Amino acid sequence: MPLILDHVCQIYNADTETPVKALDDVNLVIPEGQFIGVIGHTGSGKSTLIQHMNGLILPTSGSVYFNGRDITDKDFDKKELRKHVGLVFQYPEHQLFETDVFEDVCFGPKNMGMSKKETELAAFEALRKVSFPEDLYYASVFELSGGQKRRAAIAGVLAMKPDFLILDEPTAGLDPVGRCEILDMVSELHRSAGITIILVSHSMEDVAMYVERVIVMDKGRVAYDDVPREVFSHSEELEQMGLAIPEPAKITRELLKRGFDVDPGVLTSSEAADSIYKALTKNR
């Protein structure tokens, strides 16, 4: 059940003097099973893009297809789409409203028409998947720490058992440890449960280590759509878009320029260390 965006354009405030072209002719195919990173500077249209994927925003022009059907059709069941394509908004903890965490996680599956038993099972499973501390299942949502709230909110979407999980800047506003934990958790979801993941971020570093495909957004257009190695080789263009490439990649690229024989495609710090070590020993 791939998700296809075909010539999607989105213009906000079209009827005023200051229309904003948030998406400009976006064409994407999202097959099942991928782990995709969407990066772009603030205001490049990332959030707008992903809201098209589960029908929260309909394109000004162009179409979105899910399972071979146009989601802009009148008789298309959006609720069904939202069950398959789960979307976790930026700062998802702001959407928590029930008296306790468990009740809140149950909200999604309940809306999807699951029975009480199914709902509770789904909620437990989701909370376990995001490794939410068990002694806090019935705590008030307002007593939790920032990272815990975010886990609870992600569980709330996960409990609907989506095939696609889209996360809008899930690490925003978290400390470095919290960021790693959330990203590891997401990557684990992809690995063990085989969920298609679309991870939105404005930081390359977050994305580089985990994803198998990077979509770079710039001023509402898809600038690059490729494997990370390829995308990061365009370091100058990326920097012009206001995106810093990951530090290890930057260092090796700099060394390459100064005549060291390093691999230009490294992404992580361990790869960089290996490559630099090799280059140094070879020279000797």
Next chain:
Amino acid sequence: MIRDITIGQYYQTKSVIHRLDPRVKLLGTLLFIIALFTYNNPVGYIIGIIFLCTVIKLSHVPFKFITKGLKGIILILCFTVLINLFLTPGTPIIAFWKITITYEGLAVAFSMILRLTMLIMGSSIVTLTTTPNNLTDGLEKGMGFMKIFRVPVGDVAMMMSIALRFIPILLEETDRIMKAQLARGADFESGNIVKKAKALVPVLVPLFVSAFRRAGDLAMAMEARCYRGGDGRTKMKPLVYKKRDAIAYIILFTFVIVSIWLGRWSVITDFFRSIYMNLFGCPL
């Protein structure tokens, strides 16, 4: 969806009306409304409509923005019209069953429509062409004389400007929370009124929580910058009358006097006639 609400909305463009001092616009609206309710013949309304259309034209605000505000009062409008149409005594034109429509009723209903639509359009023009900050500045200065009655004008103005500033923020927040709950399968459209009201709980609870959080943060930030109350605060851009404001005042007063004179001519002549009667004991 929720962004369609236009109360207190500013339409950004360049025009004479935008540049006018907010005090001119505020007093202008007040006088315009007073004038509207004194008219009792078509001449007054015609002058009023010409004046309103000229101002709209000068403001460069698209007409459909100005009429957007009317959607909100359409119910009140219909209600007033029906009441006046059926319940005004006088010479009947149509009578069937228990319903009689009179000449006078028709006239009152018609003038009510004119008055209310012109009132709403006139005040929309002010909010559409004046930034909220300017509007409160204008009120603060215009109401300055109230200080002698110990009305804390400065504090009230500060509260108003904060309230106005928060409207778009809260609307945006509502939009975001609604979308987040939609993504979790919430349904705001179907069902009867009780079900619809219940469906709003997942939106209202987070909205209130965030409003309180924002208010707390703002209070803290104001305190950190040593806010001590509105009295005696200076402005970065104090309001100063310019030549165009003087011209605007002249045009405004001319309009008000002429339109009331012509729009209520009979009343004024009646007034003098009755004085004459009282003084000399015989009709003029």
